[in-house]
Amino acid sequence: MKQDARSVARELRDREPLFHRPEHGTTRADFEAMTVPDYWEVGASGSIYDRQACLDELESRYADPTYDPLAGLEVGDFAVREAGGGAWLATYRLRQGVRNSRRVSVWRGTADGWVLVYHQGTVIS
16 A cells, blocks of 8 residues: 655654653563564764663663653654655654764564564764
8 A cells, every 4th residue: 555755754753762652562572562673773973772782771771760862852854765665764863962973774664564674763963
């Protein structure tokens, strides 16, 4: 089924920045459900993280009752582009305090909703 770019943009904008939207879940099981089994990412540091490392870090963050996943985050320049095979590329600028980065996420639409395939952050200032 062909998806409309505007509706996909709304849906994915509601999910980014990834793992920072408590309304989509805050448990390890939630994060497992929103990622493909071979998910991986390249952090803004340039380091590569596999799914297990990401899930471990997320579980640790959300275990802290003072953790505010959206504190100091500002998203701009959000755009999506269809990549084929049910995959969509979401790009945006993320401001975290004084650090700015460009972000890219690859999402796949499934019968059960959106799942994350890949993510990368690149510091720009």
